[in-house]
Amino acid sequence: MTQTPSSQTILEAFVPRSNLQLARLCVITVVVALLIFGALRYDHFLSSYNILSFLRYNSMFMLIALGMALVIMTGGIDLSVGGTAAMASVVAALLSPYGWAVGLAGGLLAGLGVGMINGLVVTRLRIQPFIATLAAMLASYGTALLLAGNQSVSVSYDTAFTLIGQDDFLGFPIxxxxxxxxxxxxxxxxxxxxxxxxxxxxxxxxxxxxxxGLKVERTLFGVYAASGLLAGLAGVILAAQFGAGQPTEGVGWELFAISSVVVGGTVLSGGVGSVGATMAGALLLAMVFNILNFENGLGVISLSAYWQSVIRGAFLLVVVVLQAKLASARQNP
Structure with a gap:
């Protein structure tokens, strides 16, 4: 008597076992090379101050990159993460006088709300993720500006809200x-x-x-909700770290997130991805900018902050081209 394979067995057989080891190895190798280069060239590159400041600031981008990775793995995209973070920072700042927990919860709920709307529009209305999340991005920035009155919103320093972004735990940034x-x-x-x-x-x-028989709509809804929640958390950290909700912040954050995901080896068409490699990709891009700041300090070069967008775009283009070449080589050996 033959046994009918379970859905779990079918699922495991269906999911492509693409090898991400090469992408992970490349990213980790470049990160290590940059660490060695920075340590040899700059006196305080590996100082505790620089390391902790680096991790404290870039934690926001790591969070939105994680949410973006999950969305891209499904074959979608979330362009609203920057606007969601900006709106969440304003909401958190407005609620911070009522306690750090209320401010945190408010920012998280704001992000979750945007993510859930994205999920519903994509799954129920069958709108393409690019259009759905683009609309959500515009709506989020508009809402942030309306709530903030077109200006930064100071947080309360009497409720320990700023500790979320500025304090340490066991010598490590919260x-x-x-x-x-x-x-x-x-x-x-x-x-x-x-x-x-x-x-x-x-x-x-x-x-x-x-x-x-997979629960496609439920899974997609959960993925977009998770991306919104993580963007909301990034917004809370933004407000707590800089002491104000920033309604105009977050511009270009979605590009950083997409770049981090792609550099980490996740394919834009979906079906292949890695959480660990996404973290490495985010750290790699952040480290490049950190090195540029040190280089500016030496006076050898003088690059404005706008060069970050140029470098980010170049990284993204190179990696996408390499991915396309590798995919073509696998299909036509």
Whole structure:
């Protein structure tokens, strides 16, 4: 008597076992090379001040990169993360006088709300993620400006709200602890939970995933909600770290997130991805900018902040071209 394979067995057989080891190795190699270069060239590159400041500031970008990675693995995109973070920072700042917990919860709920709307529009109205999240981005920035009265909103310093972004725990920045916890949860979900296999299966082919009986709409809704929640958390850290809600902040954050995800080896078409490699990609891009700041300090070069966008775009273009070449080589050996 033949046994009927379970849905779990079918799912594991269906999900492509693409090898991300090369991408991970390349990213880690470049990160290590930059660390060695920075340590040899700059006196205080590996100082505790620079390391802790680096982790404290870039934790926001690591969070939005994680949410973006999950969305891209399904074959989608979330252009609203920057606007969501800006709106969440304003909401958190406005609520901070009522206590740090209220400010934190308000920012998280604001981000979650945007993510849930994105999920509903994509799954129920069947609007393309690019258009749906672009509309959400514009709406989020507009809402942030309306709530803030077109200006920064100072947070309350009497409720310990700023400790979320400025304080340390066990000698390590609290924002960095938050980012690490988020990545651990993301890794567990992707590598050790059925939802991870569903995410990759949807990215590899949504129609096929539906035929297999997978809960496609529920999974997509959850992924966009998670991306919004992480963007909201980044907004809370933004407000707590700089002492004000920033309604005009977040411009270009979605590009940083996409670049981090792609540099980490996640394919834009979906179906392939890694949480750990996404973290490495985010750290790599952030380290490049950190090195540029040190180089500016030496007076050898003088690059404005606008060069960050140029470099980010160049990174993204090079990696996408390399991914396309590798995909073509696999299909036509």
């Amino acid at each position: 924002p960095a602890w938050i980012a690490i916890a988020a990545y651990v949860a993301g890794w567990v979900a992707l590598e050790r939970h059925p939802v991870g296999r569903r995410i990759l299966a949807i990215g590899d082919g949504e129609a096929t995933a539906k035929l297999m």
